[in-house]
Amino acid sequence: MRLGGAARFVIEIEEDKDLAEAYHFADEKKLPVYVIGGGSNIIGRDGGYNGVILVNKLHGIYVIDSDEDTIRLCAKSGELLDDFVDYSVKLFDGEQFGFSGIEALSKIPGTVGAAPVQNVGAYGQDIAQTLHHVCVYDYKDNCFKKMMASELNLGYRRSIFNTGDGVGRYFITSVTVELHKHWMKPPFYNSLQAYFDERNITEFSPAVVREAVSAIRASKLPDPKEYASSGSFFKNVYLNEEEAEAARAKDIPVWDGGKVPCGWLIEHAGLKGKEFYGMRVSDKAALVLINESAKSYADLAKARQAVIDAVYEKFGMTLEQEPMELGDE
Ligand SMILES: Cc1cc2nc3c(=O)[nH]c(=O)nc-3n(C[C@H](O)[C@H](O)[C@H](O)COP(=O)(O)OP(=O)(O)OC[C@H]3O[C@@H](n4cnc5c(N)ncnc54)[C@H](O)[C@@H]3O)c2cc1C
Incomplete structure (x- = not known):
């Protein structure tokens, strides 16, 4: 999301053996430790992190x-x-x-x-x-x-x-x-199946599936190199049988296992493409929030609440955030 304050210490872990030393360093300073991979599913709060960040550089x-x-x-x-x-x-x-x-x-x-x-x-x-x-x-x-x-x-x-x-x-x-060693077989996930059907693709090697998924993602999701986002900002909602029946009666799509796609809820609450406090609800995929001009975690928090409130008002369902958060507000 490209938000949030600084960390007190950052240690890059290049070999397994660096770990004991890094945790020991944090213990000596009486500081907490947090592990970061690519940081794509972590949102930093404004106050920064008064602890030790371990950045994962283990390869092979x-x-x-x-x-x-x-x-x-x-x-x-x-x-x-x-x-x-x-x-x-x-x-x-x-x-x-x-x-x-x-x-x-x-x-x-x-x-x-x-x-x-x-x-x-x-x-x-x-x-x-x-x-x-x-x-x-x-x-x-x-x-x-x-x-x-x-x-x-x-x-x-x-x-x-x-x-x-x-x-x-x-x-x-x-x-x-x-x-x-055996490959995936149809039926595939809806949008993947549609991709294959439209192109008359009938051989589903892992490379072919990878190419299809990559193309679908490129058309639907904002490129993380260009746009600051955490991917899906909200989790899908899961309903029990009674709730699912009530939702279906209101023409809300409920998939296997009682899953309601949060993107559908956000789009049908009229929020697709709308901007709140510098955060835009993606016009490609409504479950993605993009940081257009927000300068602080506080802006994100207000935008998040605006989306949660609008969805609750329209459908009576409470969205939950997917990315982790780190640091002091
Ligand atoms: C554009 C976009 C699209 C996305 N699409 C999807 C999707 O389709 N499906 C999906 O599931 N997710 C998706 N995500 C979310 C994200 O890609 C995943 O959560 C991914 O696993 C995060 O990897 P990361 O290395 O960036 O983790 P980070 O953001 O660095 O960390 C995420 C969490 O994992 C912990 N962690 C990281 N590495 C380790 C480790 N080595 N040991 C212990 N804990 C660790 C961190 O402490 C943190 O709690 C998307 C994100 C973006 C930005």
């Missing part, structure tokens, strides 16, 4: 092993997720080019290490579907650990890393996924 991508149906790939957590996807769709194992499981996550900004934190997802895939395990530095127990995907309580935009006691406890150092 490796093939671990494979069998008849699957291949395991590991990426150090500072790699860009999109580079990891690119690697997976181009990989040749002597028989086949391209492995399936993360190709629909193409062009999600940020690092591999942040992917399990909110279980990133797009176009019908999320990292939970292929995540095998992560390696972490556990600040509480002061040691490195391997944690299997089943231990991470992965859900919609949720994991042990962003909820409960796990918040701030772990630095994820690497992520291992188990990809498939």
Whole structure:
């Protein structure tokens, strides 16, 4: 969002062994620690961060092993997720080019290490579907650990890393996924299927899916290099069965699992393209807030409230923010 104050200390982590020293430094100064990958899902508050920011610079991508149906790939957590996807769709194992499981996550900004934190997802895939395990530095127990995907309580935009006691406890150092040798099959996520149908595409190699997702994202989402945003600013709303029935009766779209797309709610509250306190509701995708001219977190907070209030007034549903926040107001 390109907002917020300065951090007191910043340490770049280039090797796993830097971590113990960095946490020790923070302990000695009695300061809190915060981990940053690409910073694309973090909003800085105006007062700055009186603590130690660890910036992830761990690099490397490796093939671990494979069998008849699957291949395991590991990426150090500072790699860009999109580079990891690119690697997976181009990989040749002597028989086949391209492995399936993360190709629909193409062009999600940020690092591999942040992917399990909110279980990133797009176009019908999320990292939970292929995540095998992560390696972490556990600040509480002061040691490195391997944690299997089943231990991470992965859900919609949720994991042990962003909820409960796990918040701030772990630095994820690497992520291992188990990809498939068989490719994705139709039916695909609506907009992806429409893309294939319009172009009569019938072969769905991971590279083809990656290309399609990249093209759809480029047409729908503001380019993060050009526009300051955090991607989806609000989370989709999930309704129970009773609420879903009531919503459908009012012609509100409710998808599988009671999901109401927050972009639809914002657009139908008449906010698409509107600007509040220097923050614009994207005219391409209403769930994205773009920083046009806001100078402070305080402006963002007022704009956020204006959107939440308008949606609540129209539909009686309360939107929740997706990005994390950091620092003092
Ligand atoms: C234009 C745009 C489009 C987007 N589209 C999508 C989308 O389609 N789907 C989706 O799910 N998200 C999307 N996002 C959100 C964002 O890309 C993801 O949340 C991504 O995982 C953030 O990566 P990052 O490295 O920038 O994380 P950061 O913003 O740096 O950090 C995010 C959180 O993860 C924690 N964290 C980061 N690295 C580590 C680590 N190594 N160990 C422990 N904790 C860590 C941080 O402390 C913080 O709490 C989008 C964002 C933008 C700007």
